[in-house]
Amino acid sequence: MATVSRVARGQLNVDAGIRMRVRKAAAELGLDLDQRRNDKSTIIAFLLSNRDVLHSFQAHILLGAEAYCASQNRELLFMSLRYSPSVPPKELHLPQILSQRTTVRAVILGGTNSANMLSALRDREIPFAVLGNNVLGEWHPEECDAVYSGDVQGAFDLTSQLIADGHRDIWFVGDVDLPWYARCSEGYRQSMLKAGLQPRVSEIHSDDHQLGYLAMRSILSRRERVTAVFAGSDQIARGVYEALRQSGLSVPGDISVAGFNDSEAALMDPPLTSVTEFPEELGKHLADFVLRRVQEPEREFQQLTIPTRLALRGSTKPVPNDRGLSRADVLASLRS
Numbered sequence: 001m002a003t004v005s006r007v008a009r010g011q012l013n014v015d016a017g018i019r020m021r022v023r024k025a026a027a028e029l030g031l032d033l034d035q036r037r038n039d040k041s042t043i044i045a046f047l048l049s050n051r052d053v054l055h056s057f058q059a060h061i062l063l064g065a066e067a068y069c070a071s072q073n074r075e076l077l078f079m080s081l082r083y084s085p086s087v088p089p090k091e092l093h094l095p096q097i098l099s100q101r102t103t104v105r106a107v108i109l110g111g112t113n114s115a116n117m118l119s120a121l122r123d124r125e126i127p128f129a130v131l132g133n134n135v136l137g138e139w140h141p142e143e144c145d146a147v148y149s150g151d152v153q154g155a156f157d158l159t160s161q162l163i164a165d166g167h168r169d170i171w172f173v174g175d176v177d178l179p180w181y182a183r184c185s186e187g188y189r190q191s192m193l194k195a196g197l198q199p200r201v202s203e204i205h206s207d208d209h210q211l212g213y214l215a216m217r218s219i220l221s222r223r224e225r226v227t228a229v230f231a232g233s234d235q236i237a238r239g240v241y242e243a244l245r246q247s248g249l250s251v252p253g254d255i256s257v258a259g260f261n262d263s264e265a266a267l268m269d270p271p272l273t274s275v276t277e278f279p280e281e282l283g284k285h286l287a288d289f290v291l292r293r294v295q296e297p298e299r300e301f302q303q304l305t306i307p308t309r310l311a312l313r314g315s316t317k318p319v320p321n322d323r324g325l326s327r328a329d330v331l332a333s334l335r336s
Helices: 002-008 016-028 033-037 056-071 115-123 151-164 179-194 208-221 234-246 279-295 327-335
Strands: 043-049 075-081 104-111 128-131 145-149 170-173 228-231 256-258 274-276 303-306 309-311
Touching: 002 016, 043 056, 043 279, 056 075, 056 104, 056 279, 104 115, 104 279, 115 128, 128 279, 145 151, 145 279, 151 170, 151 179, 151 228, 151 256, 151 274, 151 309, 170 179, 170 208, 208 228, 208 234, 228 234, 234 256, 279 303
Parallel strands: 043 075, 043 104, 104 128, 128 145, 145 303, 170 228, 228 256
Antiparallel strands: 274 309
């Protein structure tokens, strides 16, 4: 009975020969196992891990996932959970409702997750899709369904734009111990090195707004050469603004500032140059992936990257180009 139940739920831990025999027997009895598995009454869980419930970016991912589930006549259940990445997968405590496979059939992993959560869901045969940008530690993206925001390319494009504007002393400010800042830092480094410039990354670790303030004050106190700052988020950029103004410096008159995620950029003074991400699209595709997984348990795992868009505003401006090249020439050389 347990084996038949696993086949009916679409689980993969059943020998292929036995699975075929069960499906043949079901057909002889007039039972459509695929229809049972695709029952529209099943619920998808959105699990927000290790992040504040009011986090703006994650809230928009949730909105996108909910909209897609609604379009497919599916219900989305929101839950939040905090856990340690050091807990062994078998000891990781999951919300009790996830063990009720007849109620919750799959999980969208939002927030910040670790490899132990991925292993725990896999070991308990719970289908899931994960926001790939926010996974801590070593993991294997090819072994699960994952959706990414194209932050590495977005950071590369933003840095290339600053370089094309004539900036050479560009600092990156972000806590690179966290995966989303590490990915932005990687795009920044790639662009700087391609242009033959020295990457400069702040070593301060703190919360977003405080991090921007402390990092900028530190850079200024050490009298580092800086004409532009690439903040790893709009929230960090707010702290950079504050530190510059307390030091009697203007944006962009003295130092250009750019952010990332475009969540607060248009509300800042001056409006912040940033990189627009599309969190609702991330949510829609995460929901699509888990619904497909429920319907087709044996399909190949998928990974998808949603591109970003550069949003130029009043917080950055060109400086004299010391190589006699046009901005278009510099951008073309960086992206070739």
